[in-house]
Amino acid sequence: MTQSKFKLFLRNNKGFLFILPWLIGFLVFKMYPFFNSLYYSFTKYNLMKAPVWLGLGNYIRIFAKDKDFVPSLLVTLRYVILVVPIKLLLALLVAMLLNRTSWVMNFFRTIYYLPSIVGGSVAVAMIWRVLFSETGVVNAFIGAFGLRAQTWLSPSLALFTISLLNIWTFGSTMVLFLAALKGIPKDLYEAAAVDGVPRLTVFFRITLPMISSIIFFNLLMALVNAFQEFNSALLITGGGPLKSTYLYGYMLYDNAFVSYKMGYACAQSWILFAIILVLTIVIFKTSDKWTYYDDGGDF
Amino acid sequence: MTARQKNRLWTAVHLLVCILIGFVMAYPLLWMVGAAFKQNGEIYNNSHIFPRGEWVLTSWRDGWYGVGTLHFDTFIKNSILVVVPNVVFTILSCTLTAYGFARFRFVGKKIFFMLMLSLLMLPNAVIQVPTYILFRDFGWLNSYKPLIVPSLFASSSFLIFMLVQFFRGIPRDLDEAATIDGCSSMGILVRILVPLCLPAMVSAGLFQFLWTWNDYFHPMLYLNSTNLYTVSLGLRMSLDATTGVQWNNIMAMSTLSILPCVVLFFCLQKHFVEGIAAGGLKG
Numbered sequence: 001m002t003q004s005k006f007k008l009f010l011r012n013n014k015g016f017l018f019i020l021p022w023l024i025g026f027l028v029f030k031m032y033p034f035f036n037s038l039y040y041s042f043t044k045y046n047l048m049k050a051p052v053w054l055g056l057g058n059y060i061r062i063f064a065k066d067k068d069f070v071p072s073l074l075v076t077l078r079y080v081i082l083v084v085p086i087k088l089l090l091a092l093l094v095a096m097l098l099n100r101t102s103w104v105m106n107f108f109r110t111i112y113y114l115p116s117i118v119g120g121s122v123a124v125a126m127i128w129r130v131l132f133s134e135t136g137v138v139n140a141f142i143g144a145f146g147l148r149a150q151t152w153l154s155p156s157l158a159l160f161t162i163s164l165l166n167i168w169t170f171g172s173t174m175v176l177f178l179a180a181l182k183g184i185p186k187d188l189y190e191a192a193a194v195d196g197v198p199r200l201t202v203f204f205r206i207t208l209p210m211i212s213s214i215i216f217f218n219l220l221m222a223l224v225n226a227f228q229e230f231n232s233a234l235l236i237t238g239g240g241p242l243k244s245t246y247l248y249g250y251m252l253y254d255n256a257f258v259s260y261k262m263g264y265a266c267a268q269s270w271i272l273f274a275i276i277l278v279l280t281i282v283i284f285k286t287s288d289k290w291t292y293y294d295d296g297g298d299f
Numbered sequence: 300m301t302a303r304q305k306n307r308l309w310t311a312v313h314l315l316v317c318i319l320i321g322f323v324m325a326y327p328l329l330w331m332v333g334a335a336f337k338q339n340g341e342i343y344n345n346s347h348i349f350p351r352g353e354w355v356l357t358s359w360r361d362g363w364y365g366v367g368t369l370h371f372d373t374f375i376k377n378s379i380l381v382v383v384p385n386v387v388f389t390i391l392s393c394t395l396t397a398y399g400f401a402r403f404r405f406v407g408k409k410i411f412f413m414l415m416l417s418l419l420m421l422p423n424a425v426i427q428v429p430t431y432i433l434f435r436d437f438g439w440l441n442s443y444k445p446l447i448v449p450s451l452f453a454s455s456s457f458l459i460f461m462l463v464q465f466f467r468g469i470p471r472d473l474d475e476a477a478t479i480d481g482c483s484s485m486g487i488l489v490r491i492l493v494p495l496c497l498p499a500m501v502s503a504g505l506f507q508f509l510w511t512w513n514d515y516f517h518p519m520l521y522l523n524s525t526n527l528y529t530v531s532l533g534l535r536m537s538l539d540a541t542t543g544v545q546w547n548n549i550m551a552m553s554t555l556s557i558l559p560c561v562v563l564f565f566c567l568q569k570h571f572v573e574g575i576a577a578g579g580l581k582g
Contacts, residue, residue, distance in 0.1 A: 014484055015403020019411060022396040022459065025452020030418060033429035040429060047432070097317060104314070110568050111321045114328065117564050121513040122534045123553035127327050130334070130342060130546055137330060141346040168324070220420070228422050231516060235535070249424055256428050257520065269424040280420055 041267035046260045058267035068243070068251055069268070075159060076248040080226045082163040087222055088215070091170040095177035096207075109178065112171045119169035125235035129153075132161050153237060155244040162232040162245055173218050180214040181207070212291040220283060227276055248272055328557075335359065335551035342546045355547060362548035362555075365537050369525055371552060374533030381443050381518070381529055382511045385450045389507040390500055392453035397462030398488050402474065418456040431520065445521040446511070458503045465499035466492060498570040505567050509560055530556045 010017065041058060043051035062069050094112060098105045118124050131137045132152035139149040152161045184207065192202050208215075230249030233239055239246040239254075252272070256265035326348075333348040338355050345351075363371045399405075400412055434445045453459055469492060477487050493500070515531040522528060528536065534556050538549060564571065 013403075013405035015399040015405040015408065018399025018403065018484075019396050021392045021451065022399075022415070022453035023411065025392075025449060025454055026414065026418075029430065029433075029449050029452065029454060030421075030426060033426035033433060034421070036429035036432070037425050047435075094320060097313070097320075104317075108317045108321055110565070112324050113568075114561070114564070115324055117509050117560050118328070118513065118557045120510075120515070121557055121560075122515050122531045123331070123557045124327070126534070126538065126549055126553050127331050130550075131327060131330070133343070135343040137346045140344055144346070168327075171324070224420055224422065228424055235515065252424050252427075257431075262428050262432070266425075266428050269422065269428070273422055273425045276420070276422055 037266045037269065040263045041270050043263040044261075045263040047262060048260075051263060054263065058264050059271075061264070062267060062271065068246065071243060072246050072248050072251045075244065075246055076227060079159060079163060079229065079247060080223065082160065083166045083226045083229075084219070084222045086163075087167050087170045087173060088218055090167065091173035091218070092177050092215075094170070095174045095181055098174075098178055099181045109175070112174060114171070116169045116172040119165065120231055122235060124165065125232060128161070128165055128232070128236050153241070155240075155242045158237050158241060158245045162236055165232050165236075166226070166229065173222065176214055176218060177211065180211040184210045209292045216283070216287050216291045220280060223279060223283075224276055227272065328561075331550050332554050335362075335547055335554050337547055339545055339547050342550075358545070358547035358551040359555075361545065362537070362552040365545075365548055365552070369528070369533070371530070371533060371555065373526060374528055374530045377527060378512060378529040378531075381446050382508060384447050385511045386504050386507045388447070388450040389453075389455065389458065390504045392451055393455060393458045393462055393503060394488075394493070394496075394500060396453040397459050397466055398492065400459070401463045401466035402471075402487075403484075415456050415459060419460075434521065440521060441523045441527065442521075443527070446514075446517060450507075455507065458506060462496065462499055462503060465496050469495050501567055502571045505563060505571050508563060512560060513557075 040051060042054055042056070044054050044057070045051040098109055098112075115124075134149065134151055136152075138152060143149055150157060152158070188206050188210070189202065192206060197205075228249050230247040230253065233245040233247050233250050234253070237245040239250050248268075252265050252268055255261045255268065329348050330346075333350065334342050335358055336354045336356070337350040338352055341350055341352055400408070400415075434440060437444070439445050439448075473491050474487050477491055482490065513531065514529075515535065518529045518532050519535075522532065525536065534549070534552055537552060538544060
């Protein structure tokens with residue numbers, strides 16, 4: 001009896017079988033760690049002994065005593081503020097540049113995408129280390145224009161240098177903008193041309209509103225990714241010099257997998273999660289006012 | 300100046316700007332290839348791409364054999380052992396999941412779909428520690444299992460979403476006609492949707508290949524024995540291993556390490572870039 005009910009359920013919910021692999025993975029590799037992480041964040045856990053309940057102990061220590069927490073958060077904020085607007089703006093401008101139909105433009109699109117496919121690799125980190133060293137290529141290049149050589153990996157410039165690596169990979173963002181630009185109906189522009197609307201007005205009144213949903217998506221993704229980035233710091237600067245590139249993700253990694261303070265690292269990861277969550281909610285709430293959906297917003 | 304001349308001038312300026320940006324984008328990679336053929340001293344204090352002095356070929360051999368007893372053939376073999384199963388499993392599991400979401404009604408579908416998408420916003424850092432502990436409890440540390448097994452379970456929301464968008468673009472009439480002809484759900488997927496969605500599946504596979512091949516963090520976390528090291532780890536090790544770094548050797552191996560990515564990208568780029576754009580986001 002129960003078996004035939006089960007069969008009936010499956011017959012009416014066949015799709016359930018198809019998403020079953022995902023659902024199992026979701027529960028085992030995402031949800032279980034997710035709630036575990038929350039639990040660990042209230043404990044002291046060094047992998048050797050069983051977790052010891054601390055209550056809010058970890059969180060209090062992070063805010064009251066941790067000498068790395070605030071500086072690292074500030075470094076991360078600076079990185080986000082440096083990377084996200086420049087990357088998005090550059091992606092949008094270059095997408096507009098490429099928004100013509102010709103094989104030449106397709107060729108450039110491919111070239112501009114190239115950094116995105118290798119951006120996270122060790123190889124590129126190696127290149128960055130040499131290009132931006134004191135006697136490196138970048139200094140040689142700007143020297144040719146009579147500019148003074150810079151110490152690109154010094155405490156004051158290192159964060160900027162690794163930001164450049166992230167900005168250099170704007171191609172993946174650009175491709176989405178380009179697709180959105182190509183999706184804008186031509187008649188809108190033709191109507192504007194007939195009415196003699198100035199170019200700048202066309203940009204602000206037609207182009208931007210029509211691609212606002214992609215701007216929204218790209219902004220969200222760029223923010224989430226920039227807050228978590230530390231691969232480049234790990235491979236290029238080692239978090240230094242003087243912790244000037246000690247990004248939040250790096251601090252998490254150090255606490256968890258170098259010092260084995262698992263509970264403490266989990267608490268820090270939840271603070272990062274909270275920050276990202278609040279930002280996401282703010283962007284979602286305000287997006288009603290500045291994004292436009294063709295279908296009236298139904299998703 | 301006539302309108303036509305002005306138009307031509309603009310086209311020229313436009314092209315020039317495109318070329319300039321293209322040069323900046325490609326320069327670091329071109330420089331890397333050139334540096335692999337330079338003498339170590341020529342790498343610094345200049346910015347030209349190809350060696351002016353003698354072309355050095357030994358950097359490829361020295362880089363290949365550079366790291367103690369382990370050579371790059373081991374690292375490349377290891378990377379393939381990780382990446383190939385991972386990519387195949389990802390394509391299979393993500394396609395099945397996307398098919399389920401795109402074509403069926405079932406209990407809780409809306410909630411599951413929303414949960415799947417909200418994973419895009421969940422920082423990896425939050426689940427990293429418990430995941431590590433989970434894999435340790437499974438006894439999976441220092442093996443390839445942590446790098447491969449999750450791919451059996453459609454672990455990438457981004458790729459699932461991309462494929463769902465593609466499936467949605469294919470008219471349901473085809474499915475219905477096939478159902479009337481007695482085709483099963485699985486048959487519809489294999490005989491009708493997969494052939495039509497091949498470009499999307501290829502781009503999903505390429506994405507996964509690039510991420511897994513270039514990944515440094517996860518192999519570093521889970522692999523301890525150097526004989527299990529992937530190319531990323533091997534390359535990093537060759538930097539730490541040598542005193543007085545021979546940068547031409549490093550650049551030769553760096554070139555080698557990203558060569559599969561670049562070759563695959565150029566072979567598949569038409570599907571790839573258009574695949575992302577079409578599947579990426581519409582409305």
